[in-house]
Amino acid sequence: MQNHSESKCLNVRWEGRANCLQCAIRKQTLFADLNVQAMEPLLRPIQQYRYPAGKLVYAEGVVAQHVFVVRKGLLKLEETLHDGNLRIVRLVEPGQVAGIEALLDHSHRYDHNATALQAAEVCEIPYVILHRLAEQHPVFFETLMEHWHHQLHAAEQVIVEFSTGTVRERVARALLKLIALAEAAGEQQIHLLGVRDMSALTGVTRESISRVMAEFKRTNMLVKQDDTGISYNRAGLQRFAWQEDII
Amino acid sequence: MQNHSESKCLNVRWEGRANCLQCAIRKQTLFADLNVQAMEPLLRPIQQYRYPAGKLVYAEGVVAQHVFVVRKGLLKLEETLHDGNLRIVRLVEPGQVAGIEALLDHSHRYDHNATALQAAEVCEIPYVILHRLAEQHPVFFETLMEHWHHQLHAAEQVIVEFSTGTVRERVARALLKLIALAEAAGEQQIHLLGVRDMSALTGVTRESISRVMAEFKRTNMLVKQDDTGISYNRAGLQRFAWQEDII
DNA sequence: CGAATCTTTGAATCCTCTCAAGTCTTGTGG
DNA sequence: CCACAAGACTTGAGAGGATTCAAAGATTCG
Incomplete structure (x- = not known):
């Protein structure tokens, strides 16, 4: 059986600039409807990382400067309860984003701890890029709203499926x-x-x-x-x- | 003690056009940052209703043409479980919106049944208005995202506070x-x-x-x-x- | 007033938690 | 490379909590 302790010796691996143009799952993500070729300069700062199971992706309370797109693996977003226990409030699966609250305002802080539940590949997108995209292509807001909506679905799944019944x-x-x-x-x-x-x-x-x-x-x-x-x-x-x- | 059965004899009361200009809670709502005076013609189609406790506001699966702003009272959004029982996935309190998924696309359907938990005053906003506002004032998207975010908070509250512990x-x-x-x-x-x-x-x-x-x-x-x-x-x-x- | 629905309460059962001990795994350092 | 320590997981026994089923009160609305 696998051990997902946060003290794994493996480290987060930086994998350099993301290659959005050849991204296999782009059609499921934020950039599904985007002309990525034309946008290339704007997308240049996007970095790609590989997180082993158990690694923290971002921490609650930190000023939120990036939105994270999960390309592979699985993340959890969790809150600390009054008694120190943890409660997962949603799972973030490939194609979806974590830390979407970074879009809200420039000094907003992350709401949760985000951690890899399974070895994950994640693209780290500065919120500035998404802001600029939205300015230049208002249609992009539709995409953003779909992602907000999916976050709600993920939370509802925790309620209805994982927190109900025996x-x-x-x-x-x-x-x-x-x-x-x-x-x-x-x-x-x-x-x-x-x-x-x-x-x-x-x-x-x-x-x-x-x-x-x-x-x-x-x-x-x-x-x-x-x-x-x-x-x-x-x-x-x-x-x-x-x-x-x-x- | 109060009875909140859906079979209350009281009916939904139509209260005519909303008066956004004099709305006491506008500063907590979607229109907080809006120059309502200038927008008046656009806002004209907004209707106001009063729902007694137990009344359905909108039903799951219906094509979503309105977003509902709660001015007073309390709504629940609920899903039906496989066994026919119900599970509330979030509460919508004054200043917040229900049916925000109406913003997604023109034939999107409501995700839940929305019902008044306590006697509620609700403004019914055609999604078209919000689309137009967003086109004309891109800043409005910030407001919309804050509302998406608040929906997430409400769902997390159901998980962390109401579905955890004894x-x-x-x-x-x-x-x-x-x-x-x-x-x-x-x-x-x-x-x-x-x-x-x-x-x-x-x-x-x-x-x-x-x-x-x-x-x-x-x-x-x-x-x-x-x-x-x-x-x-x-x-x-x-x-x-x-x-x-x-x- | 009466039927329907909701709520309360009881008693028994079953489930889940707590506490505690034991086993297994993993990473570290000799 | 092995031994050890720390942490994670398993298992048991007992207590406590929640559910179930059933029946009796309350409310509400027509």
Whole structure:
């Protein structure tokens, strides 16, 4: 099983300037409708990074100067509770953005800690670029609003799927989410989250998560393959996720 | 105690054209930074309504042609779960908007059912107006983004405050929210929500809500005054809300 | 006034949390 | 390279909390 502790020895890797022109997922991102070729000079300052699982992308309270586009992997945005525990308020998947509040005003601060849940590739876009794009191409605001909207969807998913029902249902739904993401990325196996993260996502204690995960492994909902990946029984998990009370 | 069933005999009352110029809460809304006087012709189609508690404001799936500004009262946005139960995904308070997804594209549909939780005054703004405003005054996009951002805050509040911790904590925090809203409106007493709504807000069964509310009344956290209002012990509720484990 | 709906309450069950101990993993330093 | 320490995960037992089912009060609206 994988360890997602924040103390991983691997480091954030700088991968140089982003190559938006050849970006494989551009059509799913902020720049979907943009003539990237014409905009090239403006986009030059965009940098690309690779974050190992567990690495902090940005911290709550810091003045927000960048919006982060996830190209690959998965980020979590989380808040610290009064008792020091953490609660994930949304997941940011490939094509979506983190730190969108950087667009609000020039001294706005990030609302959350953003951390890679799985090894992630992220483009770091200075908010200035997005402001300029919006000035020059008002249509770009439509794109921005779609991204705000998607953030809302992500938050609603945390409420409706991951914070509602029994522990077994919540965990099953979270696993189905990971499965959907893996399949969208063309992978056959999933990378599980750590117990801590599952707990912060569902609002349930780590021990309870651990027990349900153990049950899922016992009943072959999840099967450990080599040490990198886990294969799964999707139909089985779906039964747990949406408790169809068969009469 | 109040009944918030959707079958109230009172009806939605049309109150004619909105008078933005003399709107008491304009400075908290979409039009905070606008020269309303100059814009008057454009704003003419804005209508004002009064919804009794329990009335549907708009329905999920309907083509979204209006954004709704809450001037007074409280709205809930809710989703239907697979088992037919409801889950509130955010509260919309005075100054904020509901149905903001109407801005996305001309045939977008509402994401939720929006219902008045407390008697509400609402202005109904055709999305066209907001589009035109944005075209003519690009600064207006900043305002729109602030409103998107506030929607996210409202969703995060549902996650972090109303869907985390014990039933007692969740209910206490929901009551503190109602208290804050009442005080912001200059009222000394609060209007409780129905058990159904508290349940949909917290993700807890109606029976459990009822038990905790009974406990709060027994311990004088809540005291029934006349039959319209309830007074409260804020400090006491805060202790329940943020379980300060006194060592 | 009466039917329908909502709310309250009880009792039993089941689930989840807490606390605690034990196991496994990982990274560090000798 | 191995041993160790720190942290993460697992598992158990018991207590406490939440849900379920059922029935009895309240309210509300026609």
